[in-house]
Amino acid sequence: MAQWTSAVGAPQLARLLRSQDPRAAELTANGRKLPAYRGLADGVRLLVLEGRVPVAARLPAERELAAAVGVSRTTVAAAYEALRAEGFLESRRGSGSWTAVPAGNPLPTRGLEPLPPEAAGSMIDLGCAALPAPEPWLTRAVQGAMADLPLYAHTHGDYPAGLPVLRQALADRYTARGIPTMPEQIMVTTGAMGAVAAICRLCTSPGERVAVDSPSYANILQLMRDAGARLVPVGLGERLAGWDIPVWRQVMRDAAPRMAYVVADFHNPTGTLATEDQRRRLVDAARSAGTLLVVDETMTEIVLDADTELPRPVCAFDPAGSAVITVGSASKAFWAGMRIGWVRAAPDIIRSLVAARAYSDLGSPVLEQLAIASLLESGGWEEAVGIRREQARENRDAIVEALQRHLPDWEFSVPRGGLTLWVRTGGLSGSRIAEAGERLGVRVPSGPRFGVDGAFEGFVRLPFTVSGAVADEAVVRLAHAAQLVATGVAPAEAGAPHAFVA
Numbered sequence: 001m002a003q004w005t006s007a008v009g010a011p012q013l014a015r016l017l018r019s020q021d022p023r024a025a026e027l028t029a030n031g032r033k034l035p036a037y038r039g040l041a042d043g044v045r046l047l048v049l050e051g052r053v054p055v056a057a058r059l060p061a062e063r064e065l066a067a068a069v070g071v072s073r074t075t076v077a078a079a080y081e082a083l084r085a086e087g088f089l090e091s092r093r094g095s096g097s098w099t100a101v102p103a104g105n106p107l108p109t110r111g112l113e114p115l116p117p118e119a120a121g122s123m124i125d126l127g128c129a130a131l132p133a134p135e136p137w138l139t140r141a142v143q144g145a146m147a148d149l150p151l152y153a154h155t156h157g158d159y160p161a162g163l164p165v166l167r168q169a170l171a172d173r174y175t176a177r178g179i180p181t182m183p184e185q186i187m188v189t190t191g192a193m194g195a196v197a198a199i200c201r202l203c204t205s206p207g208e209r210v211a212v213d214s215p216s217y218a219n220i221l222q223l224m225r226d227a228g229a230r231l232v233p234v235g236l237g238e239r240l241a242g243w244d245i246p247v248w249r250q251v252m253r254d255a256a257p258r259m260a261y262v263v264a265d266f267h268n269p270t271g272t273l274a275t276e277d278q279r280r281r282l283v284d285a286a287r288s289a290g291t292l293l294v295v296d297e298t299m300t301e302i303v304l305d306a307d308t309e310l311p312r313p314v315c316a317f318d319p320a321g322s323a324v325i326t327v328g329s330a331s332k333a334f335w336a337g338m339r340i341g342w343v344r345a346a347p348d349i350i351r352s353l354v355a356a357r358a359y360s361d362l363g364s365p366v367l368e369q370l371a372i373a374s375l376l377e378s379g380g381w382e383e384a385v386g387i388r389r390e391q392a393r394e395n396r397d398a399i400v401e402a403l404q405r406h407l408p409d410w411e412f413s414v415p416r417g418g419l420t421l422w423v424r425t426g427g428l429s430g431s432r433i434a435e436a437g438e439r440l441g442v443r444v445p446s447g448p449r450f451g452v453d454g455a456f457e458g459f460v461r462l463p464f465t466v467s468g469a470v471a472d473e474a475v476v477r478l479a480h481a482a483q484l485v486a487t488g489v490a491p492a493e494a495g496a497p498h499a500f501v502a
């Protein structure tokens, strides 16, 4: 059986090759003129490493690509041969050729591990896209929870679907957003991570295909890998303009994934906001293919530019509730330390998720659920979210300004929401910059953590978690790291980070 899970046509591949940054080819060529086959092979290799052509995508036949690119068939054959020798292509007679990444790829593709705050010292930790608790709302929420606790203290405390009061409050929020929702459609979970883990356990078996945005949130990718999923990456559209629906349709048809995991609002890491039309068409494609669409709304409330109008939620296009499962979280809108998330789905799916919970974490803590319920009921939630947005906006603007000042070569689109900036590192390796940065006192995750199989080597992700002088110093350190990588000087030779106080 062929190992490919999607296909890229000759006109599409030719267009992608033409759209490449000429500096990338110069970097590969090191100033020399490349033979045509080498230029073509390097172009395909970079498209795979940047995730613009997914891994396990069938490439066009040699003759078709030759015609589309305007080179001889011999040139394409030589390019394919070079890619095969380097581990970027696999072929089988009768099945064609499909993209791959070399075995033993040393690039880090695991999730993100936050540095314990007490271990940070002089390090500026940009590893984690989460802000400190908004006070005094955290204290008030916990006080509200303490006042309500006696009502629950005499019960067994075991609420696998979540506290009724919180299920109701969350259902009411969807209803207020124009999506009529009953409490029976909500399950409270331990963060969005707990929600996606529960959905994966219920809806997929090891070895099954799960389609994911490419790039996507590192820890969910790792969670799915650990659950045995075969990830099928689907590139975000050109210039991160949202989902590329024809590509999604093709992947759903060719790879028949059991499930797809997407982030429609202020996607992590790119900040992309899917349009209403893309939402409607993706639901339509998923329904036709029988693919369950899991939509993560963790970032939805982090709207940074006031004039941004959010399209309707993806589940608005699935009134029967059979194609879309929505995941939410209090982590970004309020505080990650609460570890409260939720699932919105059809009541029968919620019942199955709740039944399965007896074999995982049993339930989420009562006190934290009461705190979130009290925030939602008192209106404190909206006030806290308002503070969040202000902080994140200020941090975003500071990091963007610092990049423009110290690293004018690095490219990015400024997102209108969310907590992350996806930055192309001027043709340098994001992994090497992350390595050098760590020794220079700035910690950033490199692009491949957000990709499948080593894609996105030329990127890093920067979160909106620092402002002012700290944001500036973080980027100064990154600029230093980039300089070391560009000149090939080992970071150890560059001296220890100086203490930073701000």
Ligand SMILES: Cc1ncc(COP(=O)(O)O)c(C=O)c1O
Pocket: 129, 190, 191, 192, 193, 194, 217, 220, 263, 268, 296, 298, 299, 328, 329, 330, 331, 336, 339, 340, 341
């Ligand atoms: C898209 C997305 N999903 C899930 C999470 C994790 O959420 P939680 O803290 O609720 O588990 C994050 C955190 O960054 C995220 O960005």
